[in-house]
Amino acid sequence: MHAQVGIIGAGPAGLFLAHLLYREGIDCVVLEARSRAYVEDRVRAGVLEQGTVDLMAELGLDQRLRRECMIDEAIDIRFGGGKLVHVHFPELTAGKVVTIYGQQEVVKDLIAARIADGARIEFEAEVTGLDGLDGDRPTIRYRQGGTEHTLTCDIIAGCDGFHGVARPAIPDGVLTTYDHVFPFGWLGILSESPPITEMTYANHDNGFALCSRRSPKISRHYLQVAADEDAANWSDDRFWNELHIRMNDRDKSEIIEGRIFQKGVTPVRAFVAAPMRYGRLFLAGDAAHIVPPTGAKGLNLAAADVRVLARALTEFFRTNSMARLDRYSDTCLRRVWKVVRYSWYMTSLLHRFPDHTPFERNVQLAELDYLFSSRAGRLTIAENYVGLPLEDE
Ligand code: FAS
Ligand code: PHB
Numbered sequence: 001m002h003a004q005v006g007i008i009g010a011g012p013a014g015l016f017l018a019h020l021l022y023r024e025g026i027d028c029v030v031l032e033a034r035s036r037a038y039v040e041d042r043v044r045a046g047v048l049e050q051g052t053v054d055l056m057a058e059l060g061l062d063q064r065l066r067r068e069c070m071i072d073e074a075i076d077i078r079f080g081g082g083k084l085v086h087v088h089f090p091e092l093t094a095g096k097v098v099t100i101y102g103q104q105e106v107v108k109d110l111i112a113a114r115i116a117d118g119a120r121i122e123f124e125a126e127v128t129g130l131d132g133l134d135g136d137r138p139t140i141r142y143r144q145g146g147t148e149h150t151l152t153c154d155i156i157a158g159c160d161g162f163h164g165v166a167r168p169a170i171p172d173g174v175l176t177t178y179d180h181v182f183p184f185g186w187l188g189i190l191s192e193s194p195p196i197t198e199m200t201y202a203n204h205d206n207g208f209a210l211c212s213r214r215s216p217k218i219s220r221h222y223l224q225v226a227a228d229e230d231a232a233n234w235s236d237d238r239f240w241n242e243l244h245i246r247m248n249d250r251d252k253s254e255i256i257e258g259r260i261f262q263k264g265v266t267p268v269r270a271f272v273a274a275p276m277r278y279g280r281l282f283l284a285g286d287a288a289h290i291v292p293p294t295g296a297k298g299l300n301l302a303a304a305d306v307r308v309l310a311r312a313l314t315e316f317f318r319t320n321s322m323a324r325l326d327r328y329s330d331t332c333l334r335r336v337w338k339v340v341r342y343s344w345y346m347t348s349l350l351h352r353f354p355d356h357t358p359f360e361r362n363v364q365l366a367e368l369d370y371l372f373s374s375r376a377g378r379l380t381i382a383e384n385y386v387g388l389p390l391e392d393e
Contacts, residue, residue, distance in 0.1 A: 012106060020310035043103075047099075189239060199211070
């Protein structure tokens with residue numbers, strides 16, 4: 001089998017790229033290790049920047065999103081036993097907002113459209129190896145239905161996430177990796193309960209908490225836990241009681257509890273691999289970088305990467321010029337590092353660090369107090385939260 005572009009992974013990066021290339025008449029195949037049901041049920045991100053919503057609209061895939069999404073105009077940050085920083089996006093960013101629409105819903109919409117287009121997407125097709133990356137005819141080896149297959153390509157897009165095979169296929173000595181593992185994790189739940197008014201973060205002596213949402217009837221809440229925490233150690237009651245405490249809702253008058261139907265621990269980590277390219281292999285999304293979930297940026301950064309990659313691939317297939325492809329990694333990494341910085345800042349601001357000295361704890365609380373009293377400080381958070389402008393690559 002041959003394709004102009006072989007895309008490894010049917011997550012947001014791979015699926016957005018497939019649609020962008022299809023729109024330009026570029027032949028691509030998506031190879032996904034898991035089943036369709038598995039990838040569509042995977043609960044992850046929930047906050048979409050305007051740029052990501054615009055991408056769904058450009059692709060003509062935003063109908064359900066428009067019907068079912070929620071619009072968030074602000075976040076609240078609670079700290080110091082009763083203080084609250086309110087960051088109002090439209091006031092600070094000339095009208096910008098963020099959109100709440102679960103990553104699994106984005107994936108469902110993108111997969112359904114890909115299949116409706118009759119475009120090639122192979123599920124339960126696990127890529128086992130990449131060859132000839134430094135030539136002009138790289139190949140992808142994959143296993144599907146108990147049979148080994150080979151796909152020859154002009155270009156390979158490694159959109160296979162942090163644990164994929166693309167990044168490891170790059171020879172030793174080529175990549176520089178930057179890794180920062182935070183000393184805690186996030187215990188996340190989905191519950192059948194209405195969310196509180198605002199997307200609300202808390203820096204409490206017991207630890208970080210976040211009250212988010214997926215719809216007017218579904219809440220997404222998180223608690224900071226130990227990095228190696230087992231979700232089984234947290235009964236529903238234990239989770240709710242701790243959330244009330246950390247959100248300064250001890251009388252339980254604000255946060256409404258409900259049936260918890262998903263519970264899991266996510267590591268909090270920042271990781272960058274540079275360059276995001278080797279020969280005919282281009283990395284995008286989590287295959288190249290991980291940002292701490294605090295900034296709600298992972299999915300949005302993946303979408304930004306593939307916008308740049310699709311534009312470069314379109315130039316390549318139309319003119320045979322590799323100029324944009326040669327700039328791909330540098331262009332993406334400029335945005336990646338700014339998003340890593342912002343996500344690191346929000347993580348450092350909002351979590352309790354086990355090894356913090358009293359001095360460091362007071363500096364952290366002073367930062368929150370500064371935001372409480374500084375419009376400029378709140379503007380910094382707002383302009384990053386809604387999404388930095390896409391550079392003209
Ligand atoms: P993905 O990991 O989504 O997709 C990669 C795909 O490649 C997967 O479907 C995988 O099955 C497939 N694959 C892997 N190896 C393969 C192989 N050998 N062959 C074929 N296919 C292969 N981000 C936020 O912004 N907010 C959040 O709250 C948030 N929560 C998260 C919670 C969890 C548990 C995790 C793991 C991540 C979370 N993220 C969050 C980040 C997440 O949203 C990612 O940034 C986003 O999924 C990135 O998309 P992709 O780069 O497409 O990678
Ligand atoms: C989420 O709803 O998953 C979410 C919201 C805000 C964040 C992180 C995650 O900062």
